[in-house]
Amino acid sequence: MSVGLRDGLKKRVERLRTLPSSPAVLQPLLELLRSPSEQIDLKKVVQLVSYDKSITAQCLRIANSSLYGRARPTESIQAAVLSLGIQRVEDILLTCCLQRFSSGAPGAGDSTVFWRHSLGCAAVCRELAERIQYTDPDRAYLAALLHDLGILVNSLAYPEEYALVLAKAAEMGVPLVEQEMHELGFTHSESGSILGAMWQLPQAVNEVIALHHDVSNAPEDNPLVALVHIGDMLCRLRGLGYGYEEWRGVDLGADPAWSDLARHCPQLCKMDLARFTMDLDAFVPRVQALVESVFSPNVKRQEAPISH
């Protein structure tokens, strides 16, 4: 990307900072995400979630969705934090904030496709991380949830141009990055990592945002890039992609990301990929239900008394 293009992009991303829809809890939440998980105060998380009534209601709906596999519905944030764990509640809160952040701007368009892919990829990456015994499945979830942050940035910063990019990629069935490069001269990896840097996201997560389509340049000590790359590919080929089919055959075992990840997680070589792929089909309806709970209007439920 040329210097001029990068400066222009940076300016547009900086303008996003002042979006009226940016929720007040986003900044303190991002700060919380940066601190080591063992130091996070349960009370602080509950306080953040409870700050905005409609966000509280939305968080509870997500916490009770089938993707989190809960047997009994949770009625308070306190109980959700206790049963799901602090990190998951942070992820849920972040999802709500980003949804708010993206929906207020003009030209945001239909972001349900974005959420299907992001939440789907997050769930699939956590599942993959668990199966191959990666040390921090929750971090894999967070990284995958944010890996395509740049798609949000692009549709907010370049609403008209980007709608065209999305439509053309869908029409031709080509990967989104290829179409972005062709039409804009930069990709969602670049714009996403500019916002990620502004938000001071954890470094490993920002590397995933910047390099998930360019795994060979990932730092050796960050297997998350390869993991999210593989989860992303699987989602796009198994009904949780960008809302259209990408017509190509992918040999994941021959992808450099596969050997990168296998170096860190030897269990990957023993994994039954065909069976894992079939298991992913069960994620599609659950992710769909979760997306509905992120987007369904929260009028009725919000008015119900919520105990903290």
Place this chain on the structure above:
Amino acid sequence: MPIEILKGPAVEASEKEDSRDPVYLKIRDLVYQSCGIYHSEEKLYLLISACKRCIAQSNGRASTGREYLALLTSPTRREVEMRELMNQITIGETCLFRSQAQLNALHNVILPELTAERSKIGLKKLRVWSAGCSTGEEPYTLAMFLLEEKEKLLRDWAFDIQATDLNDNSIETARAGVYGDYALRNTPEVFKRKYFLPAEGTRLQVRSEVKACITFTRLNLNDDSRLVFMKGMDLIFCCNVLIYFDLNSKRRVVQHFFSNLMPNGCFFLGQAESLFQVNDQFRLIHLPGTTVYRKSGPETAKARTP
């Protein structure tokens, strides 16, 4: 009160309940290990209802899932019982146009790649083998699909389809090519009009031009001496057949398929089957909504995916 109406949802509810029963998860894993057919979470109910039909037909040998699992693992009964369970699992599975995802993958990715590559070396013939073709639904689907492609991608190409099955009766039925509503339930109207003639009742008969694309032969996949002659294939289909083979025969047959394929040729299994621990020479290729196994050409470079 009509009992049937009450029965429907009640059975469904009980199967939903059963899908949390660890016994059925054990049966699922047992079926996967011994037959290579996998029931993921949302397909588990199919396995459970197949098990229940087997239990009902077991003459009291089993009345619960737990007892049935014992039967499936008993040294004296397991082979018979597993075969019967496989029959129940695949019952009603065959129809024309069974897997649209496979056909889409062929149309959008596999054929364009294969034809481009074969054209480079001046080859303009495609060889397809439907191994275990049963009563002909699969080879006829492929024949119609390829006839359509002849108007586009396969213009001035020749193709032939070898369709083989162990069972003489199945081969006879296949040759006749007459199908009822159930077998035709996925067949698009355009295809019905273009490639079929009316037969008795609502049944339809495949037109002779479609039949002419296919050679039906009886063949035992365990017969090594015959398998070595099925050379030079571009596409091999073997759906829900290997489930009846033990691991060693499965390995042997799949090895034959591998050597019978041309470089970059593709091997198709049923949607729920996998070659895990059966063969590691094939490359598992992911395509939208489906997977195939490819025999890599010598020149296949390391893939890079955007």
